[in-house]
Amino acid sequence: MSGIHNLGGVQGFGRVWTEPEGTAFHTDAERRVFRLMMGLMAGGWCDTDGFRAAVEGLPVQTYVRECFPMNYFLGMEQQLAERGLIVPGDLEAWMQGVKPAGRPIVPPPIMADGSGPPEPARFRVGDRIQVGAIDRQGHNRLPNYLRGQTGTITAERGLVDLPDALAARQGRRPQPVYTVEFLARDVWGDHAAIGDRLSAEIFQDYIEAAVAE
Amino acid sequence: MSDDHDHDHGHSHTEWHTTPPPEIELRIKAMESLLVEMGVIDPAMLDGIVDFYERQVGPRNGARIVARAWADPAFKARLLADPKSAVAGLGMPGISGDHVVMVENTPSVHNMIVCTLCSCYPWQTLGLPPIWFKSAAYRSRAVSHPRDVLKEFGVELPPETAIKVWDSTADTRYMILPARPAGTGHLSENELADLVTRDSMIGTGLPLEPKP
Numbered sequence: 001m002s003g004i005h006n007l008g009g010v011q012g013f014g015r016v017w018t019e020p021e022g023t024a025f026h027t028d029a030e031r032r033v034f035r036l037m038m039g040l041m042a043g044g045w046c047d048t049d050g051f052r053a054a055v056e057g058l059p060v061q062t063y064v065r066e067c068f069p070m071n072y073f074l075g076m077e078q079q080l081a082e083r084g085l086i087v088p089g090d091l092e093a094w095m096q097g098v099k100p101a102g103r104p105i106v107p108p109p110i111m112a113d114g115s116g117p118p119e120p121a122r123f124r125v126g127d128r129i130q131v132g133a134i135d136r137q138g139h140n141r142l143p144n145y146l147r148g149q150t151g152t153i154t155a156e157r158g159l160v161d162l163p164d165a166l167a168a169r170q171g172r173r174p175q176p177v178y179t180v181e182f183l184a185r186d187v188w189g190d191h192a193a194i195g196d197r198l199s200a201e202i203f204q205d206y207i208e209a210a211v212a213e
Numbered sequence: 214m215s216d217d218h219d220h221d222h223g224h225s226h227t228e229w230h231t232t233p234p235p236e237i238e239l240r241i242k243a244m245e246s247l248l249v250e251m252g253v254i255d256p257a258m259l260d261g262i263v264d265f266y267e268r269q270v271g272p273r274n275g276a277r278i279v280a281r282a283w284a285d286p287a288f289k290a291r292l293l294a295d296p297k298s299a300v301a302g303l304g305m306p307g308i309s310g311d312h313v314v315m316v317e318n319t320p321s322v323h324n325m326i327v328c329t330l331c332s333c334y335p336w337q338t339l340g341l342p343p344i345w346f347k348s349a350a351y352r353s354r355a356v357s358h359p360r361d362v363l364k365e366f367g368v369e370l371p372p373e374t375a376i377k378v379w380d381s382t383a384d385t386r387y388m389i390l391p392a393r394p395a396g397t398g399h400l401s402e403n404e405l406a407d408l409v410t411r412d413s414m415i416g417t418g419l420p421l422e423p424k425p
Contacts, residue, residue: 016354032242
């Protein structure tokens with residue numbers, strides 16, 4: 001879906017700044033949330049696609065506050081609620097000393113059974129392709145700024161489970177991913193320099209059709 | 214723009230983007246203690262993971278890879294062809310899982326990496342991403358106005374150098390192999406590594422010039 005997270009080409013966020021290297025975590029909250037995330041991922045209580053979908057789905061005002069540990073924490077809360085481990089009200093109760101009871105010991109299944117067969121590759125390196133123009137509902141990995149654009153496949157990246165289906169809990173749909181190169185002028189018009197290029201990883205599902213030369 | 218630049222609310226950028234409101238801080242701590250109490254997470258294991266990301270991976274690993282590639286053409290060829298096996302021999306944490314691709318800067322093409330959809334980054338060779346890499350300011354304009362973004366990092370490229378921006382939208386993670394600065398023929402591999410900045414491996418910077 002065209003959420004606020006789909007940021008390529010969006011105006012109004014101001015100048016970029018840099019920061020010295022050498023600091024992995026800048027605050028205690030950042031370190032804590034990272035630790036939790038790693039632990040929950042390792043235990044199967046969080047999954048990448050569900051987590052991304054949850055963070056992208058935060059209210060826009062929250063997302064653009066860009067407090068990263070807060071956004072990740074709120075995404076994690078949704079992941080745990082989905083699995084019935086920590087549900088709304090539990091943290092308030094725990095802060096009063098009441099431990100929730102009857103919770104799963106291992107992560108319950110959240111994904112629909114079954115996996116689609118690997119989708120055969122319909123394109124190959126050198127093909128000109130057009131990316132689908134229509135907005136996709138739900139979590140997906142198609143940048144808005146490339147919708148409807150025509151580019152050239154420069155590499156095949158093997159089979160990857162379609163994130164849309166994983167995030168929607170519909171099961172695995174392994175399919176080819178391609179690296180596709182676009183001319184910046186095709187995408188942005190005259191303000192882009194001649195010769196500048198863009199490259200993105202495009203799932204086969206996002207490709208509309210091959211384009212004849 | 215330096216990192217101590219005031220944000221809209223009188224905070225530095227780093228503080229602003231990494232300090233949750235107090236009620237969220239409390240909830241984070243409560244979740245942590247509850248998950249430990251429930252036996253869902255193991256604090257000792259998590260300390261090990263944090264230590265790994267604080268001490269064992271980071272941009273100095275990437276800098277060593279780049280310096281080796283500058284010093285050893287055979288290594289560079291292997292690195293560009295198969296980063297995983299090339300890095301495996303360097304005595305640092307290896308590349309596993311994500312598909313890592315090295316992209317070489319040349320006099321005619323300057324490369325930059327971004328993740329416009331979230332914050333995908335080559336953790337395994339550069340460590341955790343800097344805050345600005347995750348910011349809307351960078352993610353929105355790196356693809357549409359890369360030359361303006363580079364100027365904000367203090368980099369101005371000649372107009373004949375084309376820019377190629379790599380948006381990490383699936384499982385491939387890109388790292389830039391910057392061009393070796395002139396006048397470095399006499400430097401050791403360790404001295405070369407000191408010239409390789411994190412930003413030069415993201416493509417928002419160039420390597421440092423050698424001290425005269």
